[in-house]
Structure formats: C-alpha cells, structure tokens
Amino acid sequence: MTEIVIWVVKVVVVWGALLTTAAIMSLAERKVSAWMQYRYGPNRVGPFGVLQPVADGIKFIMKEELVPAGANRLLFRIAPALSAAPAMLAVAVIPFGYTAVIAGHEITLSVADLDIGILYILALGGLGVYGVILGGWASNSKYSLLGGLRASAQMISYELTLMLSIMAVVLMAGSLDLRQIIEGQRAFLDWNIFYQPLAFVLFTIAMFAETNRHPFDFAECEPELVGGFHTEYSSMRFALFFLGEYCAMTVMAALNTTLFWGGPSVPFWPDAPWYVGVVAFIVKTSFFLFLFIWVRWTLPRLRFDQLMRLGWQALLPLALANVMVTGAVIALTAN
C-alpha cells in the first residue's frame, strides 16, 4: 500500500513540476527576451506579470478551434498529443535526487529507475518527431508539410550526434542506467564535464536541434514557413504543441545536467542532505533552460544546407571520434 502511495506522490510531483516549468518557461521566454532588448516584457497580469501563463491558458481554452478543409481530421487531432506525450513520459526516468528518507521510508528520487533509462529517453525523443510530422502532413497545407519534412530530416541528422555523445558518457559509467551515471559522479571532480568536454559541447548543440529550438528551429521557421508544422493549429491544440516543446526542453536540460554536471551532486559537499541535492539539480537544470532562451535571442537561424553540413560533416565525425577515443582509453586503462 505505502509503495503505491509513494509512487503516486512521485508521479504527481514530477509531472506537476514539469508542467509548472513549462508554464514558467513560457513567461521566462518573453521576460528574458524583453530584458535583452531593453523592454519590460509582460507586466500587466499580476505583479511583474507572473500570472501571464494563467491568462494565456484561459485564452487558449476560450479560442475557437479550427480544422482546415481537406485536413485528415483524425491525424490532425491526435498530432499535438503525440508531440506532447513523449516529452512528458521521458521525464519519468530522470533522477532528480539521490535517496530521500521521509518518515522512515527510503525513497529513490525518480519516478522509475529503469536500467535502460537512456535508451528509453532516446526512444521517446524519436517518437516526439511523429507529432510534428503528422501535424504538418495532416494539415493539408504546404507550409505545414515543409515544416514537418524539415523537422524529420533535422531529427535524423542530429539524433545520431546526440546518441553518440551520450554513448561516450555511457562508456564512462559502464551502464545505461541514469542512476548509476549520477552515482559515478558523486564527487565534484568525477563530473563527466571534466572528462568529456567535447561530448558535452556536441550534446548541447544536438539538444538544441532535437528540441527544434533556435538556431535550429526549422520546423517552425517563421519567415519562410509562416508557422511551420503548427500553421493551421489554433486553440488548445496549438498550446499542446508548445507545451510539448517546453517539456522536451526541460527533459533535455535535465538530461544534460544528469549526464555531464553530476545531476544532484553538490560541489565540495559530498554528504549533503537529499533536499540540497534536489535544489542543486533544479539550479543546474534551470541554467540550461536559461541557455535555451539565451541562445534563442542571440543567434540567428542557420540556413537549411548549413544545418545539414554542420550535422553530417562536423558534429557526426567529431562524435564518432570522441566515442572511439573514449573507448580506446577505457580499454587501455582497464588492463
């Protein structure tokens, strides 16, 4: 019985935190962009505009829902869910802390401790693109279709880099289990960033492409494709695409933290209590979420051929070389 209660509480807390993060991100995006451009950003709803996400949500629900003529109604309707659900599911394996002891119960701080956690996240990341492609195809609009096609081409190109950069970390830890990966990085100097700086750079670049964020947001490239795959969407389904994007960003930021920055490990305080670890994890993840916004308002979008050249001719060879060197060093030092 207690097992089930603990499990349900964990699901509610993690899922709630993910959705809250998405809501905060929608405000943070506008606030940070405003501050970088000498503006105030939304500041009318509530103090400093903090209730803006609530107002946005109400507005989204009140809006009329349109389905374009000639659209494939079934696919058009399920595409946003297909885009948002994988991102929300992926957060389940992220370990956001070590082991907590509350009222005599030992609780591992992650919803599910899969021994193939990384594989699970990558599989769901691959599924996430289906929502984008189907949404673009089902809309019966050339802009949406082009957006969807670009998204699929981009995902295939950058998923390889993403996986290979993760593979270097997996080689270091000797496990696909995210819990083992953070256990291996408990001490500050054991953080993977110090051993795998190249993998970190590659992962971070691929992370932007994987979540369709600037400077790789070809799926919704406004000047060329109006709105890309979500051109024809309105109301809550449009909001669901956005929710999916922000959830995917949150998961990627958390994964970056877990793989390279020690997850919940606190520098120079090895026996920190579990809640300090959780705070450390949140702080690190927040930094990467900020980085998403920061980069968006700094860099211009690449051209599509530049994106492909960067993916296949620069990042992929580097990632392959990194895996080979890492593997060779581990094999040599093992004997």
Added chain:
Amino acid sequence: MVILQRKELTLAERLYLPEILRGLSITFRKFFKKAITRQYPEEPLPKDEVTRGQPRLVVKDDGHLACVSCGLCEAACPAYAITIDGHEVDRPIEREPERFEIDMLRCILCGFCEEACPKDAIFMSDELELADLTRAELVYGIDKLKRPRSALQKRIDYVYRINDRWRNSSSTP
C-alpha cells in the same frame, strides 16, 4: 560594379564556438540595462504647445463661446467632420452656434479649422486620447468640445507667435 573581397575567416572564427560565446556575452550584458519602454497610460506622452491634438472650442471669460457660427471651419475641413447650426442672439457678437459637432472619427487633426477661424474660437488642444464604445459617442457636441480659454492659452499664444512671424516677415511673396 563592386567586387566584394570576402574576408578569409580565421580558424577560431570557423569553429563558431568562440564567436557564439562572444555573442552570448553581449546579450547577457544587455540583460541588466534599464528598459527604455514608456509605460504609456501611467507615463503620459510628452506634450507641448506644438502638439496638434483634437480641436476644442474656446469659452470666453464671460462664459459664452467665442464661436459666431460663421461656417468657415466647416468649409475648410477637408474631412467634412464639422457640422454647425447657428442662430442669432442679442449679445454684441450677434450669433452663436446652436449645434457644433465634430465627428472625431472623421477628424484628421489637420488644424485647418484653427487656421480658418476668424474669431479665435477653435484651437487644437493637447488632448490625444480618443476611445469609446459606440460611434455615436464619438461625435462630439458643444458639451464635449468647450474648454475655458485658460486651458488652451499655451496653444493660442503659440499660434499667435507663428502667425506674427509670417506677418512680419519681409520675404513674404
């Protein structure tokens, strides 16, 4: 014809990453600058006598309108926004408007009525805000248009100064 010489990029520039970091540092420094946005309803727009806002009718110190309903502004108005009905009175000015309406939805704030007026009865005020729920509400009658002379004094002085400049200019054609 211009032949552009493309600059050869150095290795550091071709790696992109140092340049990206430089770009990020620039946007991060802007982050702490004070916003230059004007918070409009709380922070009103700067106004002075040159501001050409909505036309208003002058109420003289004796409490009557300066307007004699001659109809010159009505004729001068390029947008046909002014409608005047006048009648005779026993006071020395002999006429006053019975109805003086400016359709604010038609008014283009050109100031021709101000120029046309021989009696200094209509001036452009510094009132700029114009919003209502119905079109009928935006057809302003005498009640909404009249302002005491003191409220328009700055504009009146300004118009006199400008007119004097033309009048005293030796290079008039």
